[in-house]
Amino acid sequence: MIHSQAIVDPSARLADDVEVGPWTLIGPDVEIGAGCKIESHVVIKGPTRIGAGNHIYQFSTVGEATPDLKYRDEPTFLVIGDNNIIRENVTIHRGTVQDRAETTIGDNNLIMAYAHIGHDSVIGNHAILVNNTALAGHVLVGDWAILSGYTLVHQFCKIGAHAFTGMGTAIGKDVPAYVTVSGAPAEAKTINIEGLRRRGFSSEAISQLRRAFKIVYRQGLTLELAIQRLETMLSDTPEVQVLIDSIRASERGIVR
Structure with a gap:
Protein backbone atom coordinates (compact mmCIF):
# COMPACT_ATOMS: atom_id res chain seq x y z
CA MET A 1 0.00 0.00 0.00
CA VAL A 139 -9.64 31.65 12.38
CA LEU A 140 -12.67 29.64 13.51
CA VAL A 141 -15.03 28.13 10.90
CA GLY A 142 -18.26 26.60 12.18
CA ASP A 143 -20.06 23.45 11.09
CA TRP A 144 -21.58 23.43 7.60
CA ALA A 145 -20.11 26.82 6.67
CA ILE A 146 -19.30 27.31 2.98
CA LEU A 147 -16.56 29.71 1.92
CA SER A 148 -16.72 30.35 -1.82
CA GLY A 149 -13.68 30.69 -4.04
CA TYR A 150 -11.08 33.33 -3.22
CA THR A 151 -12.60 34.12 0.16
CA LEU A 152 -10.03 35.83 2.41
CA VAL A 153 -10.42 35.74 6.19
CA HIS A 154 -8.46 38.02 8.53
CA GLN A 155 -6.80 36.53 11.60
CA PHE A 156 -8.95 35.92 14.70
CA CYS A 157 -12.21 36.06 12.74
CA LYS A 158 -15.06 33.64 13.42
CA ILE A 159 -17.31 32.25 10.69
CA GLY A 160 -20.52 30.92 12.24
CA ALA A 161 -22.25 27.62 11.58
CA HIS A 162 -24.15 27.41 8.26
CA ALA A 163 -22.75 30.77 7.12
CA PHE A 164 -22.02 31.36 3.45
CA THR A 165 -19.54 33.68 1.76
CA GLY A 166 -19.75 34.83 -1.84
CA MET A 167 -16.89 34.55 -4.32
CA GLY A 168 -14.01 36.89 -3.57
CA THR A 169 -15.30 37.96 -0.16
CA ALA A 170 -12.82 39.75 2.12
CA ILE A 171 -13.73 39.19 5.77
CA GLY A 172 -12.32 41.39 8.52
CA LYS A 173 -15.00 40.87 11.17
CA ASP A 174 -16.99 37.94 12.48
CA VAL A 175 -19.78 36.39 10.42
CA PRO A 176 -22.71 35.24 12.59
CA ALA A 177 -24.27 31.82 12.19
CA TYR A 178 -26.54 31.34 9.15
CA VAL A 179 -25.61 34.67 7.53
CA THR A 180 -24.61 35.12 3.88
CA VAL A 181 -21.94 37.74 3.24
CA SER A 182 -20.18 38.98 0.12
CA GLY A 183 -18.02 41.83 -1.09
CA ALA A 184 -14.68 43.36 -0.20
CA PRO A 185 -15.03 44.35 2.55
CA ALA A 186 -17.75 41.84 3.37
CA GLU A 187 -21.35 42.96 3.87
CA ALA A 188 -24.23 40.91 5.22
CA LYS A 189 -26.85 40.13 2.57
CA THR A 190 -29.39 37.65 3.91
CA ILE A 191 -29.85 34.38 5.77
CA ASN A 192 -28.39 31.35 3.96
CA ILE A 193 -31.89 30.17 3.06
CA GLU A 194 -31.01 27.69 0.32
CA GLY A 195 -28.31 26.05 2.42
CA LEU A 196 -30.71 25.65 5.35
CA ARG A 197 -33.39 24.13 3.13
CA ARG A 198 -30.92 21.60 1.75
CA ARG A 199 -29.99 20.58 5.30
CA GLY A 200 -33.58 19.99 6.36
CA PHE A 201 -34.30 23.09 8.44
CA SER A 202 -38.04 23.57 8.88
CA SER A 203 -39.93 26.37 7.15
CA GLU A 204 -40.78 27.79 10.58
CA ALA A 205 -37.13 27.89 11.66
CA ILE A 206 -36.08 29.58 8.42
CA SER A 207 -38.90 32.11 8.78
CA GLN A 208 -37.82 32.95 12.32
CA LEU A 209 -34.20 33.32 11.22
CA ARG A 210 -35.27 35.72 8.47
CA ARG A 211 -37.11 37.77 11.08
CA ALA A 212 -34.03 37.73 13.27
CA PHE A 213 -31.82 38.86 10.39
CA LYS A 214 -34.09 41.87 9.76
CA ILE A 215 -33.93 42.84 13.42
CA VAL A 216 -30.12 42.76 13.43
CA TYR A 217 -29.47 44.22 9.99
CA ARG A 218 -32.48 46.17 8.72
CA GLN A 219 -33.97 48.12 11.60
CA GLY A 220 -31.10 50.50 12.37
CA LEU A 221 -30.71 49.22 15.93
CA THR A 222 -27.53 49.10 17.93
CA LEU A 223 -26.23 45.57 18.18
CA GLU A 224 -26.99 45.33 21.89
CA LEU A 225 -30.55 46.54 21.38
CA ALA A 226 -30.99 44.13 18.48
CA ILE A 227 -29.86 41.22 20.67
CA GLN A 228 -32.25 42.28 23.44
CA ARG A 229 -35.10 42.30 20.92
CA LEU A 230 -34.12 38.87 19.62
CA GLU A 231 -34.04 37.47 23.14
CA THR A 232 -37.47 38.95 23.87
CA MET A 233 -39.17 37.90 20.65
CA LEU A 234 -37.44 34.83 19.21
CA SER A 235 -35.11 33.13 21.67
CA ASP A 236 -37.56 30.23 22.12
CA THR A 237 -36.53 29.16 18.59
CA PRO A 238 -33.34 27.08 19.06
CA GLU A 239 -31.90 28.16 15.71
CA VAL A 240 -32.27 31.82 16.64
CA GLN A 241 -30.53 31.15 19.95
CA VAL A 242 -27.55 29.80 17.97
CA LEU A 243 -27.51 33.10 16.04
CA ILE A 244 -27.67 35.09 19.27
CA ASP A 245 -24.85 33.06 20.81
CA SER A 246 -22.64 33.54 17.75
CA ILE A 247 -23.13 37.30 17.90
CA ARG A 248 -22.41 37.41 21.62
CA ALA A 249 -19.24 35.36 21.09
CA SER A 250 -17.82 37.93 18.69
CA GLU A 251 -14.69 39.73 19.81
CA ARG A 252 -13.92 41.65 16.60
CA GLY A 253 -17.48 42.82 15.96
CA ILE A 254 -19.74 41.33 13.32
CA VAL A 255 -20.01 42.01 9.60
CA ARG A 256 -22.97 44.38 9.13
Whole structure:
Protein backbone atom coordinates (compact mmCIF):
# COMPACT_ATOMS: atom_id res chain seq x y z
CA MET A 1 0.00 0.00 0.00
CA ILE A 2 3.04 2.29 0.33
CA HIS A 3 4.73 3.00 -3.00
CA SER A 4 8.40 2.10 -3.18
CA GLN A 5 9.27 5.68 -4.12
CA ALA A 6 7.50 7.21 -1.13
CA ILE A 7 9.62 8.34 1.84
CA VAL A 8 8.06 7.44 5.18
CA ASP A 9 9.96 8.11 8.39
CA PRO A 10 10.36 4.93 10.45
CA SER A 11 8.76 6.61 13.45
CA ALA A 12 5.58 7.56 11.54
CA ARG A 13 2.56 5.45 12.52
CA LEU A 14 0.34 4.45 9.61
CA ALA A 15 -2.61 2.06 9.79
CA ASP A 16 -2.09 -1.13 7.82
CA ASP A 17 -4.41 -0.14 4.95
CA VAL A 18 -3.15 3.42 4.37
CA GLU A 19 -2.26 4.06 0.72
CA VAL A 20 0.73 6.30 -0.02
CA GLY A 21 1.61 7.38 -3.55
CA PRO A 22 5.06 7.86 -5.10
CA TRP A 23 7.29 10.82 -4.17
CA THR A 24 5.26 11.53 -1.06
CA LEU A 25 7.15 12.48 2.12
CA ILE A 26 5.78 11.56 5.53
CA GLY A 27 7.96 12.82 8.37
CA PRO A 28 8.46 11.82 12.00
CA ASP A 29 5.70 12.13 14.59
CA VAL A 30 2.93 11.66 12.04
CA GLU A 31 -0.01 9.35 12.70
CA ILE A 32 -2.44 8.39 9.90
CA GLY A 33 -5.60 6.39 10.58
CA ALA A 34 -7.29 3.54 8.76
CA GLY A 35 -8.62 3.91 5.26
CA CYS A 36 -6.65 7.04 4.36
CA LYS A 37 -5.35 7.58 0.85
CA ILE A 38 -2.38 9.89 0.34
CA GLU A 39 -1.72 10.65 -3.32
CA SER A 40 1.69 11.34 -4.89
CA HIS A 41 3.88 14.37 -4.12
CA VAL A 42 2.26 15.09 -0.74
CA VAL A 43 4.31 16.40 2.21
CA ILE A 44 3.07 15.60 5.72
CA LYS A 45 5.11 16.82 8.68
CA GLY A 46 4.56 16.36 12.38
CA PRO A 47 3.51 16.50 15.05
CA THR A 48 0.35 15.67 13.07
CA ARG A 49 -2.55 13.33 13.82
CA ILE A 50 -4.82 12.35 10.91
CA GLY A 51 -7.93 10.28 11.57
CA ALA A 52 -9.62 7.64 9.43
CA GLY A 53 -10.93 7.78 5.88
CA ASN A 54 -9.20 10.95 4.72
CA HIS A 55 -8.11 11.50 1.11
CA ILE A 56 -5.24 13.93 0.53
CA TYR A 57 -4.47 14.85 -3.06
CA GLN A 58 -1.20 15.57 -4.80
CA PHE A 59 1.08 18.52 -4.00
CA SER A 60 -0.61 19.33 -0.69
CA THR A 61 1.51 20.31 2.32
CA VAL A 62 0.00 19.21 5.61
CA GLY A 63 1.43 19.95 9.06
CA GLU A 64 4.16 22.36 8.03
CA ALA A 65 5.50 24.86 10.57
CA THR A 66 3.87 28.27 10.49
CA PRO A 67 5.68 31.26 8.92
CA ASP A 68 4.56 33.37 11.89
CA LEU A 69 7.72 35.25 12.91
CA LYS A 70 7.05 34.54 16.59
CA TYR A 71 7.36 30.81 15.96
CA ARG A 72 10.58 29.33 17.37
CA ASP A 73 10.21 25.69 16.37
CA GLU A 74 8.16 24.78 19.44
CA PRO A 75 6.42 21.37 19.31
CA THR A 76 2.97 22.43 18.09
CA PHE A 77 0.33 20.25 16.48
CA LEU A 78 -2.09 19.64 13.65
CA VAL A 79 -5.08 17.37 14.33
CA ILE A 80 -7.36 16.26 11.49
CA GLY A 81 -10.51 14.20 12.07
CA ASP A 82 -12.19 11.64 9.82
CA ASN A 83 -13.44 11.51 6.23
CA ASN A 84 -12.03 14.80 5.02
CA ILE A 85 -11.17 15.48 1.39
CA ILE A 86 -8.11 17.68 0.93
CA ARG A 87 -7.63 18.53 -2.71
CA GLU A 88 -4.58 19.60 -4.74
CA ASN A 89 -2.04 22.13 -3.46
CA VAL A 90 -3.71 22.75 -0.10
CA THR A 91 -1.48 24.11 2.69
CA ILE A 92 -2.28 23.52 6.37
CA HIS A 93 0.04 24.81 9.11
CA ARG A 94 0.48 23.67 12.69
CA GLY A 95 -0.32 25.91 15.66
CA THR A 96 1.73 28.30 17.76
CA VAL A 97 2.38 28.37 21.49
CA GLN A 98 1.03 31.93 21.60
CA ASP A 99 -2.44 30.50 21.01
CA ARG A 100 -3.81 26.93 21.08
CA ALA A 101 -0.56 25.28 19.94
CA GLU A 102 -2.83 23.29 17.63
CA THR A 103 -4.58 23.68 14.30
CA THR A 104 -7.74 21.53 14.29
CA ILE A 105 -9.89 20.21 11.45
CA GLY A 106 -13.00 18.19 12.25
CA ASP A 107 -14.82 15.58 10.18
CA ASN A 108 -16.35 15.38 6.70
CA ASN A 109 -14.91 18.63 5.38
CA LEU A 110 -14.10 19.42 1.75
CA ILE A 111 -11.01 21.59 1.35
CA MET A 112 -10.59 22.39 -2.32
CA ALA A 113 -7.54 23.19 -4.43
CA TYR A 114 -5.08 25.88 -3.32
CA ALA A 115 -6.91 26.61 -0.07
CA HIS A 116 -4.79 27.68 2.91
CA ILE A 117 -5.52 27.06 6.59
CA GLY A 118 -3.29 29.14 8.83
CA HIS A 119 -1.89 28.33 12.26
CA ASP A 120 -4.21 27.77 15.23
CA SER A 121 -7.32 27.79 13.05
CA VAL A 122 -10.26 25.54 13.88
CA ILE A 123 -12.52 24.05 11.22
CA GLY A 124 -15.67 22.30 12.40
CA ASN A 125 -17.51 19.53 10.55
CA HIS A 126 -19.07 19.41 7.07
CA ALA A 127 -17.52 22.73 6.06
CA ILE A 128 -16.47 23.52 2.48
CA LEU A 129 -13.52 25.74 1.63
CA VAL A 130 -13.70 26.37 -2.12
CA ASN A 131 -10.63 26.92 -4.32
CA ASN A 132 -8.14 29.57 -3.19
CA THR A 133 -9.88 30.31 0.09
CA ALA A 134 -7.28 31.60 2.55
CA LEU A 135 -7.60 31.64 6.33
CA ALA A 136 -5.09 33.67 8.31
CA GLY A 137 -4.06 32.42 11.73
CA HIS A 138 -6.52 31.89 14.59
CA VAL A 139 -9.64 31.65 12.38
CA LEU A 140 -12.67 29.64 13.51
CA VAL A 141 -15.03 28.13 10.90
CA GLY A 142 -18.26 26.60 12.18
CA ASP A 143 -20.06 23.45 11.09
CA TRP A 144 -21.58 23.43 7.60
CA ALA A 145 -20.11 26.82 6.67
CA ILE A 146 -19.30 27.31 2.98
CA LEU A 147 -16.56 29.71 1.92
CA SER A 148 -16.72 30.35 -1.82
CA GLY A 149 -13.68 30.69 -4.04
CA TYR A 150 -11.08 33.33 -3.22
CA THR A 151 -12.60 34.12 0.16
CA LEU A 152 -10.03 35.83 2.41
CA VAL A 153 -10.42 35.74 6.19
CA HIS A 154 -8.46 38.02 8.53
CA GLN A 155 -6.80 36.53 11.60
CA PHE A 156 -8.95 35.92 14.70
CA CYS A 157 -12.21 36.06 12.74
CA LYS A 158 -15.06 33.64 13.42
CA ILE A 159 -17.31 32.25 10.69
CA GLY A 160 -20.52 30.92 12.24
CA ALA A 161 -22.25 27.62 11.58
CA HIS A 162 -24.15 27.41 8.26
CA ALA A 163 -22.75 30.77 7.12
CA PHE A 164 -22.02 31.36 3.45
CA THR A 165 -19.54 33.68 1.76
CA GLY A 166 -19.75 34.83 -1.84
CA MET A 167 -16.89 34.55 -4.32
CA GLY A 168 -14.01 36.89 -3.57
CA THR A 169 -15.30 37.96 -0.16
CA ALA A 170 -12.82 39.75 2.12
CA ILE A 171 -13.73 39.19 5.77
CA GLY A 172 -12.32 41.39 8.52
CA LYS A 173 -15.00 40.87 11.17
CA ASP A 174 -16.99 37.94 12.48
CA VAL A 175 -19.78 36.39 10.42
CA PRO A 176 -22.71 35.24 12.59
CA ALA A 177 -24.27 31.82 12.19
CA TYR A 178 -26.54 31.34 9.15
CA VAL A 179 -25.61 34.67 7.53
CA THR A 180 -24.61 35.12 3.88
CA VAL A 181 -21.94 37.74 3.24
CA SER A 182 -20.18 38.98 0.12
CA GLY A 183 -18.02 41.83 -1.09
CA ALA A 184 -14.68 43.36 -0.20
CA PRO A 185 -15.03 44.35 2.55
CA ALA A 186 -17.75 41.84 3.37
CA GLU A 187 -21.35 42.96 3.87
CA ALA A 188 -24.23 40.91 5.22
CA LYS A 189 -26.85 40.13 2.57
CA THR A 190 -29.39 37.65 3.91
CA ILE A 191 -29.85 34.38 5.77
CA ASN A 192 -28.39 31.35 3.96
CA ILE A 193 -31.89 30.17 3.06
CA GLU A 194 -31.01 27.69 0.32
CA GLY A 195 -28.31 26.05 2.42
CA LEU A 196 -30.71 25.65 5.35
CA ARG A 197 -33.39 24.13 3.13
CA ARG A 198 -30.92 21.60 1.75
CA ARG A 199 -29.99 20.58 5.30
CA GLY A 200 -33.58 19.99 6.36
CA PHE A 201 -34.30 23.09 8.44
CA SER A 202 -38.04 23.57 8.88
CA SER A 203 -39.93 26.37 7.15
CA GLU A 204 -40.78 27.79 10.58
CA ALA A 205 -37.13 27.89 11.66
CA ILE A 206 -36.08 29.58 8.42
CA SER A 207 -38.90 32.11 8.78
CA GLN A 208 -37.82 32.95 12.32
CA LEU A 209 -34.20 33.32 11.22
CA ARG A 210 -35.27 35.72 8.47
CA ARG A 211 -37.11 37.77 11.08
CA ALA A 212 -34.03 37.73 13.27
CA PHE A 213 -31.82 38.86 10.39
CA LYS A 214 -34.09 41.87 9.76
CA ILE A 215 -33.93 42.84 13.42
CA VAL A 216 -30.12 42.76 13.43
CA TYR A 217 -29.47 44.22 9.99
CA ARG A 218 -32.48 46.17 8.72
CA GLN A 219 -33.97 48.12 11.60
CA GLY A 220 -31.10 50.50 12.37
CA LEU A 221 -30.71 49.22 15.93
CA THR A 222 -27.53 49.10 17.93
CA LEU A 223 -26.23 45.57 18.18
CA GLU A 224 -26.99 45.33 21.89
CA LEU A 225 -30.55 46.54 21.38
CA ALA A 226 -30.99 44.13 18.48
CA ILE A 227 -29.86 41.22 20.67
CA GLN A 228 -32.25 42.28 23.44
CA ARG A 229 -35.10 42.30 20.92
CA LEU A 230 -34.12 38.87 19.62
CA GLU A 231 -34.04 37.47 23.14
CA THR A 232 -37.47 38.95 23.87
CA MET A 233 -39.17 37.90 20.65
CA LEU A 234 -37.44 34.83 19.21
CA SER A 235 -35.11 33.13 21.67
CA ASP A 236 -37.56 30.23 22.12
CA THR A 237 -36.53 29.16 18.59
CA PRO A 238 -33.34 27.08 19.06
CA GLU A 239 -31.90 28.16 15.71
CA VAL A 240 -32.27 31.82 16.64
CA GLN A 241 -30.53 31.15 19.95
CA VAL A 242 -27.55 29.80 17.97
CA LEU A 243 -27.51 33.10 16.04
CA ILE A 244 -27.67 35.09 19.27
CA ASP A 245 -24.85 33.06 20.81
CA SER A 246 -22.64 33.54 17.75
CA ILE A 247 -23.13 37.30 17.90
CA ARG A 248 -22.41 37.41 21.62
CA ALA A 249 -19.24 35.36 21.09
CA SER A 250 -17.82 37.93 18.69
CA GLU A 251 -14.69 39.73 19.81
CA ARG A 252 -13.92 41.65 16.60
CA GLY A 253 -17.48 42.82 15.96
CA ILE A 254 -19.74 41.33 13.32
CA VAL A 255 -20.01 42.01 9.60
CA ARG A 256 -22.97 44.38 9.13
